[in-house]
Amino acid sequence: MDPAILQKEALRLPESERALLADRLLESLSRTPPELEAAWLREADARMAAFMEERIEAVDGLRAMAELRARFPR
Numbered sequence: 001m002d003p004a005i006l007q008k009e010a011l012r013l014p015e016s017e018r019a020l021l022a023d024r025l026l027e028s029l030s031r032t033p034p035e036l037e038a039a040w041l042r043e044a045d046a047r048m049a050a051f052m053e054e055r056i057e058a059v060d061g062l063r064a065m066a067e068l069r070a071r072f073p074r
Helices: 003-010 015-029 034-052 061-071
Strands: none
Touching: none
């Protein structure tokens, strides 16, 4: 299929379906090495444990994104 036609059709999808498509396309481009995947899982487990033990607090996703955008403007 012509990439331009494919792109045009993909952009017609609802936002949630475009997000899923984008995620699958990105995943197909770069495979995460197993050791890196394992490291991220360990980090996620450590962060969850710290949260559950009240050593860190959760930050609302919208607030976190706003802070990141302010810190790293385009």
